[in-house]
Amino acid sequence: MAFSLFSKGEKKTGFFDRLKQAVQSTKAQLVEKIEAITESRETIDETALDELEMALIQGDLGVKTTADIMERLRTRLRKREIRTGGDLRPAIEEEILKILESPDGKQAPVGTPALQQGRQTPVGTPALQQSRQTPVGTPAPHRSGPPPGSPEVIFMVGVNGVGKTTTIAKLARYYQGQNARPLLAAADTFRAAAGEQLEIWADRLGVEIVGLKPGADPAAVIYDALAKARKGNESPVIVDTAGRLHTKYNLMAELEKMCRIAGREVTGAPHQVLLVIDATTGQNGLQQARQFTEKAGVTGIVLTKLDGTAKGGVVVAIARELGLPIQFVGVGEKLDDLLPFNPREFVASIFEA
Numbered sequence: 339m340a341f342s343l344f345s346k347g348e349k350k351t352g353f354f355d356r357l358k359q360a361v362q363s364t365k366a367q368l369v370e371k372i373e374a375i376t377e378s379r380e381t382i383d384e385t386a387l388d389e390l391e392m393a394l395i396q397g398d399l400g401v402k403t404t405a406d407i408m409e410r411l412r413t414r415l416r417k418r419e420i421r422t423g424g425d426l427r428p429a430i431e432e433e434i435l436k437i438l439e440s441p442d443g444k445q446a447p448v449g450t451p452a453l454q455q456g457r458q459t460p461v462g463t464p465a466l467q468q469s470r471q472t473p474v475g476t477p478a479p480h481r482s483g484p485p486p487g488s489p490e491v492i493f494m495v496g497v498n499g500v501g502k503t504t505t506i507a508k509l510a511r512y513y514q515g516q517n518a519r520p521l522l523a524a525a526d527t528f529r530a531a532a533g534e535q536l537e538i539w540a541d542r543l544g545v546e547i548v549g550l551k552p553g554a555d556p557a558a559v560i561y562d563a564l565a566k567a568r569k570g571n572e573s574p575v576i577v578d579t580a581g582r583l584h585t586k587y588n589l590m591a592e593l594e595k596m597c598r599i600a601g602r603e604v605t606g607a608p609h610q611v612l613l614v615i616d617a618t619t620g621q622n623g624l625q626q627a628r629q630f631t632e633k634a635g636v637t638g639i640v641l642t643k644l645d646g647t648a649k650g651g652v653v654v655a656i657a658r659e660l661g662l663p664i665q666f667v668g669v670g671e672k673l674d675d676l677l678p679f680n681p682r683e684f685v686a687s688i689f690e691a
Contacts, residue, residue, distance in 0.1 A: 379423025
């Protein structure tokens with residue numbers, strides 16, 4: 339049974355420990371290099387700043403995000419807010435937290451309550467609490483929630499090979515832990531084995547699934563799934579879509595059609611469009627993500643395989659360059675290894691001594 343990072347006592351500690359374990363390689367790659375640069379420096383010179391900039395880039399924060407951080411650090415240096423090398427590490431931690439809490443750039447000061455995320459709560463389930471101390475996050479592209487009595491609709495999008503089907507199963511398990519009754523829609527009729535894989539997961543989870551034979555119209559799957567969800571009072575409806583390459587125009591057009599059908603059947607649908615990205619692809623995943631964001635109206639990111647990369651800094655780059663919140667991170671292969679993302683928990687797990 340999955341619990342949010344806001345849970346108290348041992349459950350929260352367990353999640354935080356799992357997150358810390360998942361980012362150990364990132365900590366070694368990024369934070370230890372920062373420490374080596376900043377320790378014992380009485381003054382901060384251009385050599386130190388150049389070394390720091392390279393460490394951030396090598397940690398996969400990306401050139402643009404690193405440049406933004408370095409510009410703000412230099413501003414703080416000029417204002418004498420940063421004076422010694424020992425001041426740099428906490429300053430970097432603050433700047434990264436600002437980006438993750440407000441990826442659209444409208445940053446709230448560190449230490450103040452940030453804006454509540456614009457996600458909607460599935461019908462009949464508790465809100466997704468995300469911070470140990472204060473609500474965190476940034477409003478995603480605005481989408482209204484479902485009307486009373488209607489299911490929430492979540493589209494899962496992404497290219498082949500990022501772990502999308504497994505992530506759908508983990509997300510369904512997460513919602514079961516929130517006392518919801520998820521329903522799966524096997525709308526990837528492009529790949530013959532996709533529906534079979536999702537059926538296996540549905541059977542293991544004990545959840546309903548709606549699908550049609552390979553080659554069928556995915557929009558018809560959406561229509562049938564929403565009808566079944568309304569009848570059975572099931573929510574959310576988690577929709578598997580074909581693993582589209584962003585260069586495949588016809589498949590992207592099909593996705594747009596699916597969105598229209600969903601919106602016709604349930605007001606405001608899809609209420610979430612979650613883009614699944616493999617953390618191990620690093621910066622290479624950003625171009626794909628930009629195309630999906632433009633075509634599919636992505637509202638948030640699910641980052642898989644965070645435990646399998648030393649460059650977890652890509653979390654910061656994705657949030658900053660796409661202006662989208664990270665909603666969940668995958669930290670293992672088990673069904674319960676999908677964690678609701680918490681910026682404060684993430685930064686603390688990396689920078690904690």
